[in-house]
Amino acid sequence: ASSPLQVKYADGELERLEHKLFIGMLPKNVSEVEVSALFSKYGTIKDLQILRGSQQTSKGCAFLKYETKEQALAALEAINGKHKME
Numbered sequence: 001a002s003s004p005l006q007v008k009y010a011d012g013e014l015e016r017l018e019h020k021l022f023i024g025m026l027p028k029n030v031s032e033v034e035v036s037a038l039f040s041k042y043g044t045i046k047d048l049q050i051l052r053g054s055q056q057t058s059k060g061c062a063f064l065k066y067e068t069k070e071q072a073l074a075a076l077e078a079i080n081g082k083h084k085m086e
Contacts (some may be wrong), residue, residue: 008022008076
């Protein structure tokens with residue numbers, strides 16, 4: 001996948017209060033470790049979940065939760081549409 005990552009706030013008011021981001025356009029073979037390494041530059045990750053199908057293959061998206069709104073916004077600004085994961 002050579003498309004830039006899509007990062008946005010997860011749907012729903014609760015997620016906004018929890019500083020939860022939706023990450024799309026992830027490579028199918030990406031690991032939690034790789035996603036953590038990229039996003040931990042912007043703050044403390046409280047929770048990371050790569051969405052997987054029945055065969056445990058990645059659906060190419062994930063949810064990630066930060067400790068603060070500032071951290072979530074920093075990651076969103078820095079990565080959305082700008083960063084590609086090979």
